[in-house]
Amino acid sequence: MSTKQKRFFLSEDELPRQWYNIQADMVNKPMPPLHPQTKKPLTPEDLYPIFCEECSRQELNMTDAWIDIPEEVREMYKYYRSTPLVRAYGLEKALGTPAHIYFKNESVSPIGSHKLNSALAQAYYAKKEGVTNVTTETGAGQWGAALSYAAKVFGLEAAVYQVKISYEQKPYRRSIMQTFGAQVTPSPSMSTRAGKDILTKTPNCQGSLGTAISEAVELARTTPNCKYVLGSVLSHVTLHQTIIGLEAEKQMEMAGEYPDIVIGCFGGGSNFGGICFPFMRHTIKEGRKTRYIAAEPASCPKLTKGVFQYDFGDEAGYTPLLPMYTLGHNFMPANIHAGGLRYHGAGVIVSQLLKDGLMEAVDIKQLETFEAGLLFAKSEGIIPAPESCHAIAAAVREAKACIETGEEKVILFNLSGHGLIDMSAYDQYLSGNLQNYEVPDELIENNVSQLEQIIK
Numbered sequence: 001m002s003t004k005q006k007r008f009f010l011s012e013d014e015l016p017r018q019w020y021n022i023q024a025d026m027v028n029k030p031m032p033p034l035h036p037q038t039k040k041p042l043t044p045e046d047l048y049p050i051f052c053e054e055c056s057r058q059e060l061n062m063t064d065a066w067i068d069i070p071e072e073v074r075e076m077y078k079y080y081r082s083t084p085l086v087r088a089y090g091l092e093k094a095l096g097t098p099a100h101i102y103f104k105n106e107s108v109s110p111i112g113s114h115k116l117n118s119a120l121a122q123a124y125y126a127k128k129e130g131v132t133n134v135t136t137e138t139g140a141g142q143w144g145a146a147l148s149y150a151a152k153v154f155g156l157e158a159a160v161y162q163v164k165i166s167y168e169q170k171p172y173r174r175s176i177m178q179t180f181g182a183q184v185t186p187s188p189s190m191s192t193r194a195g196k197d198i199l200t201k202t203p204n205c206q207g208s209l210g211t212a213i214s215e216a217v218e219l220a221r222t223t224p225n226c227k228y229v230l231g232s233v234l235s236h237v238t239l240h241q242t243i244i245g246l247e248a249e250k251q252m253e254m255a256g257e258y259p260d261i262v263i264g265c266f267g268g269g270s271n272f273g274g275i276c277f278p279f280m281r282h283t284i285k286e287g288r289k290t291r292y293i294a295a296e297p298a299s300c301p302k303l304t305k306g307v308f309q310y311d312f313g314d315e316a317g318y319t320p321l322l323p324m325y326t327l328g329h330n331f332m333p334a335n336i337h338a339g340g341l342r343y344h345g346a347g348v349i350v351s352q353l354l355k356d357g358l359m360e361a362v363d364i365k366q367l368e369t370f371e372a373g374l375l376f377a378k379s380e381g382i383i384p385a386p387e388s389c390h391a392i393a394a395a396v397r398e399a400k401a402c403i404e405t406g407e408e409k410v411i412l413f414n415l416s417g418h419g420l421i422d423m424s425a426y427d428q429y430l431s432g433n434l435q436n437y438e439v440p441d442e443l444i445e446n447n448v449s450q451l452e453q454i455i456k
């Protein structure tokens with residue numbers, strides 16, 4: 001029986017007091033967001049009509065590496081942070097690998113994923129700026145659930161547009177949002193012009209994140225005292241998520257190790273950036289050799305198969321144009337894909353880092369992700385979110401490679417959430433009803449060929 005320490009925690013006093021803004025340390029800064037009509041670079045003030053002012057400033061802050069976590073937000077973090085850093089002895093044993101595998105367990109947050117880290121911050125800033133209503137989109141519902149709870153904490157009304165297919169097929173997260181008092185509308189809906197336009201063209205449209213974003217942005221623009229909040233992709237969201245990596249850095253030190261490889265699953269990049277950027281700081285500043293791997297689904301492969309180009313964040317083209325790896329803003333993931341991470345584009349910071357070779361990306365087919373998820377569940381006792389299974393699968397690949405070379409590499413991955421409300425996806429896998437799916441190259445080429453070539 002091993003008596004080695006398995007979990008590492010920080011005391012309340014040791015919790016980070018600042019988030020890490022990697023933009024300040026990047027040698028090549030992300031290119032600026034552009035106004036959707038004039039194509040001129042945006043200033044924070046241009047974002048104020050849609051976003052909270054503080055978030056708008058954080059979004060474009062290229063100078064301050066450290067940004068104070070407001071005391072009110074830090075107080076809320078204390079309800080579930082630090083999240084544990086866990087040495088995955090069970091998984092190591094099941095694989096028979098000499099690698100040392102660690103995971104940061106964000107599934108212990110009250111809503112079951114990392115999303116609450118940014119929801120609390122965004123709701124706090126909204127309240128402080130006198131906003132009364134917040135609106136957003138959600139797919140499977142993790143972000144909507146986090147935002148609904150955070151809005152309740154800070155006394156705001158929340159209106160959530162949920163992708164219609166998820167609203168119908170995943171009723172429990174909708175119930176969670178409603179439990180916290182949010183108003184949930186299936187998207188596309190007839191309540192906005194963007195929704196009406198889509199429903200007129202495609203009456204039985206099942207929705208996408210891009211469409212739901214258009215609806216939420218439109219509501220924010222046309223409603224006084226209402227701001228739009230977002231759960232991923234944008235740089236200020238990733239900033240808030242660096243609490244994950246900053247804690248992990250201290251916890252790895254307690255474990256007496258430093259990661260050779262850091263892994264996160266990849267939707268828009270917030271949990272990936274959250275766990276990686278505090279470590280990447282040492283790569284940028286001290287040349288520390290660490291690999292950073294983003295794990296994305298083969299059915300939504302923007303990092304591995306997309307193009308680097310300016311694109312909209314939403315279907316209707318309301319949002320600023322962002323320089324990012326994208327599959328095109330009208331990309332709709334195949335319905336057979338069960339693993340989340342369905343957004344068409346990647347955040348601007350991660351896109352720049354990938355372009356500059358500071359990180360890697362892998363795309364993984366869904367059967368491999370669920371296989372890794374089941375192995376993890378059986379060996380560590382936690383059922384991972386289907387999204388998180390992508391990170392686990394990438395970690396398993398690296399740990400297996402160590403079996404061949406005999407290297408005791410230190411692998412750290414982020415367990416972004418638990419899968420207890422995603423058991424229908426596991427059911428599909430267990431009953432043999434899931435197939436692998438890769439987006440055909442022609443479909444991607446056709447989609448991205450419609451993008452305006454702003455980056456020549």
Ligand SMILES: *Cc1c(COP(=O)(O)O)cnc(C)c1O
Binds near residue numbers: 385
């Ligand atoms: C939303 C979500 C993701 C993907 O979003 P990122 O911004 O890429 O982190 C991953 N895992 C879980 C559990 C999520 O809820």
